[in-house]
Amino acid sequence: MSDTVVTRFAPSPTGFLHIGGARTALFNWAFARANQGKFLLRIEDTDKARSTQEAIEAIKQGLSWLELTPDEEPVFQSQQQDRHIEIAKQLLEAGHAYRSYATESEIEAIRTKAREDGVAARYPGRDEPIAEEFLEQSVVRFKAPIKGKTTIHDQVQGDVTIANDQLDDLVLLRSDGTPTYMLAVVVDDHDMGITHVIRGDDHLTNCARQIQIYEALGWTLPTFAHIPLIHGDDGAKLSKRHGALGAEQYQTMGYLAEAMRNYLARLGWAHGDEEIIPTDKLIEWFDLKGINKAPARLDIEKLQHINGHYIRNSDESTLITEIAALIEKDDFGQELTYDKHLIDLDTLKQSLPFLSERSKTLVELLNSAKYLYQSIPLSFDAKATKILDKDQVPEILKGLKNELENCPKWEKEDIERLLKQFAAAKGLKFGQIAPPLRAILTGSTVSPGIYDVLYSLGQQESLKRIEAFF
Ligand code: GLU
16 A cells, blocks of 8 residues: 555535635645645535535535645545445445344334433344345444444544444445445545545544444554534634635635635644745645644634735735636625726736735725726715815815826825925825825725825826816
């Protein structure tokens, strides 16, 4: 057996790729990359009633946005059924499984009794074969060991030991002959050569049962690492209420894929005190030792902080590409404050150096660029209207217009010098001239720096907007 690391992400396609799933995928991907291994995708679509094509697409798109590309074509669990059945039969023949039949009420009674006795349930057929007449309706159950214990040597949780008398004889094949998840996951992980299973710790108890199946089959165990689930900022298990959205929704909210990878990596994994971990560093540093035992908390402010960092530090063409993809997706909801068709990427690109300085998300960046795309007459928000209503404003704006008309060179420094000279000459504070100027140029009281606004609009457009006041 080669010692190449092989990991997998094994989502059930019953919904979008949620943030916990995205993090599991990232950890598996990063661990494979860090060890020059392979990262595989397995779609666990055996639950036909709940699996949808839409969910499969959403998962693939979420992974693709995050650039967590599997190294091989995805495996569909439902297509491996014959193999799962073959292994169940092998277990039957080896005496590690049995055919069992009991009515629902009998099963209920067995379970109640087992609970009272403080042990896991065992079912008819385990000790002697069931009657022939029930064979057709029977299920195949795993004949789990009763004595001893099963220990998971978990890379995150440490050794977790469960007494075997607490693990019941689970169903491997249902009465219609279809395999259960617990069988399928073991067979698939084995057949795909998975060396490391990294997944949420909600699978920890399942894991003990899976280990028993591996052992019955004489198969080598993969290394297990169960990651604590993500909690909301109030410490409760994450739900939609906490902003537990689909990974792709973070894209539409204006997060960069690399920032998202950085944030997700830090959500339960650490490398010293590093907060900013670009993807190349993640691949260099990622290890199982760095995974925290305590649940991580979703912290949107931190995500925004990290995103702001990547926005400031991305080159212009990367930002333009991401913004173009965002516009293409056409899913701004209420977030974009103006019509996306107005956006002109060339104009935007020229203003990126200062727009990117202040924006925590790409949507925020686009919103701060709104003034670039407005046409006369501008619409003024309430605060801007109030500022423009002040008595001395017409005179200030008239004076400014004259100065700006005569600005010899439309460069930021020249504009700045000119405005400062004007304020000094008129005995005005800068705080008296910038707000009305900002209001008349942008229709708002929040905007990038006033020199940047003037410079980016250009001399002609700036003058036109001021003139429109009179
Ligand atoms: N399909 C399972 C889930 O989505 C994951 C199984 C596994 O990782 O072993 O929760």
